[in-house]
Amino acid sequence: MVRMDATILSLSITMPTEAQEITRGLRRRDPDLLDQLIEQYHYRLFRYLVSLTGNRDAAEDLFQETWIRVLERGHQYNQKWKFGTWLFTIARNLFLDAMRRKNPAAGSNVEELDEASGFADTATSDAPSPFDLQSQREDSDRVVRALDRLSSSYREVLVLRFQEDLSLEEIAAVVAAPIPTVKSRLYRGMEALKDQLQGGRA
Amino acid sequence: MTQELHNRAQGLIAAARVEGISPTDREWLDAHLQNCSSCSEYASDTEHAIRSLHLISVQVDPALVARTKRAVHIRARQLNGQRSQLWPLWMLCAISWVLGGITLPLVWRGIEWVGQYVNLPSPIEIFLLVLWWALPTLGVAAFISSKGAKAAGE
Numbered sequence: 585m586v587r588m589d590a591t592i593l594s595l596s597i598t599m600p601t602e603a604q605e606i607t608r609g610l611r612r613r614d615p616d617l618l619d620q621l622i623e624q625y626h627y628r629l630f631r632y633l634v635s636l637t638g639n640r641d642a643a644e645d646l647f648q649e650t651w652i653r654v655l656e657r658g659h660q661y662n663q664k665w666k667f668g669t670w671l672f673t674i675a676r677n678l679f680l681d682a683m684r685r686k687n688p689a690a691g692s693n694v695e696e697l698d699e700a701s702g703f704a705d706t707a708t709s710d711a712p713s714p715f716d717l718q719s720q721r722e723d724s725d726r727v728v729r730a731l732d733r734l735s736s737s738y739r740e741v742l743v744l745r746f747q748e749d750l751s752l753e754e755i756a757a758v759v760a761a762p763i764p765t766v767k768s769r770l771y772r773g774m775e776a777l778k779d780q781l782q783g784g785r786a
Numbered sequence: 787m788t789q790e791l792h793n794r795a796q797g798l799i800a801a802a803r804v805e806g807i808s809p810t811d812r813e814w815l816d817a818h819l820q821n822c823s824s825c826s827e828y829a830s831d832t833e834h835a836i837r838s839l840h841l842i843s844v845q846v847d848p849a850l851v852a853r854t855k856r857a858v859h860i861r862a863r864q865l866n867g868q869r870s871q872l873w874p875l876w877m878l879c880a881i882s883w884v885l886g887g888i889t890l891p892l893v894w895r896g897i898e899w900v901g902q903y904v905n906l907p908s909p910i911e912i913f914l915l916v917l918w919w920a921l922p923t924l925g926v927a928a929f930i931s932s933k934g935a936k937a938a939g940e
Contacts, residue, residue, distance in 0.1 A: 613862050613865055613866055614862075615859045615863075618855075618859075618862070619855050619858075622851060622854060622855055623851075626846055626851050626854075627846055630844055630846045630850075631842070631844045634844050644850055647854060648853065648854045651854050651857070651858050652858060652861050655858055655861055655862055656861070724841045724843055726838075727842055728842055731839075731842070742839060743839070745804070746836050747839050747842070752804075752805060767804055767805060771800055771804060774800055774803070774804070774832065774835060775800075777835045777838075777839075778831050778835045781831075781835055782831070
């Protein structure tokens with residue numbers, strides 16, 4: 585029994601955790617590890633990018649760019665955050681860079697970019713957004729439309745919290761904002777989403 | 787019931803989903819919801835809004851995933867190739883450091899002799915010695931950064 589315990593202990597010491605394996609693989613720029621990560625995270629990343637950009641084509645471009653950036657900057661991943669959190673941070677930074685390239689006058693946060701990119705205008709128009717087109721079910725369409733009408737800063741924290749199940753600390757890291765700001769966006773975002781959904785139902 | 791109680795209940799309903807609430811608050815809220823239809827409706831609307839986010843389905847094109855994997859493999863080969871190309875350069879750099887260290891007394895004597903011959907101030911002699919020792923490294927660093935800039939440009 586004691587021997588078995590010792591074996592389990594030594595296994596738990598020598599067996600690397602998933603985060604350690606990811607760190608090592610990223611440092612080695614191991615393409616097989618990247619394949620596994622792409623398989624594991626592609627849906628979540630794509631969903632986040634679609635919610636961020638509101639545009640399937642832009643999300644596809646950023647999707648590929650994000651994974652290339654993960655490969656290039658893999659040595660910077662330090663296990664402080666879960667891999668998913670780091671991935672979303674990279675994706676968001678690439679989105680902000682792309683928006684700034686398009687509108688050099690735009691600011692550095694999502695709300696300002698929202699206005700500069702005209703995304704909010706597209707979202708509130710009657711024409712279905714590309715995000716709409718991806719939704720298969722009627723309910724899904726209604727929620728997507730409601731979400732589209734929200735400000736990007738609300739939409740993004742709602743998606744990260746309730747779709748991706750990120751903690752407040754993780755969301756704060758992704759959106760580069762203090763925790764109280766994240767909380768306040770979540771509260772306001774929830775209210776706004778409720779209003780939109782009730783408006784849609786009426 | 788006062789408006790204050792409804793406000794408290796609605797604040798707790800939202801807080802429960804955003805940051806969590808204490809067991810005491812949870813108990814109070816549950817008791818309040820049993821007796822208050824408007825707050826119960828508020829709670830169910832909140833739940834509905836949050837649950838609705840899970841209804842969104844996004845289709846990911848398998849071709850996009852395959853394309854991305856290919857792009858990542860190509861870039862990984864490029865980067866790892868650059869890394870292996872630079873390895874001999876770093877080795878040469880290390881050898882030159884070691885040789886520089888071994889021959890330091892000899893070179894210092896030579897610089898001193900030249901310094902006396904052309905009457906150089908000693909800070910310049912020291913500068914020449916440091917330069918002689920650091921020159922290969924600086925050369926390699928310049929080469930690597932120019933290669934890096936070229937790769938970034940590509």
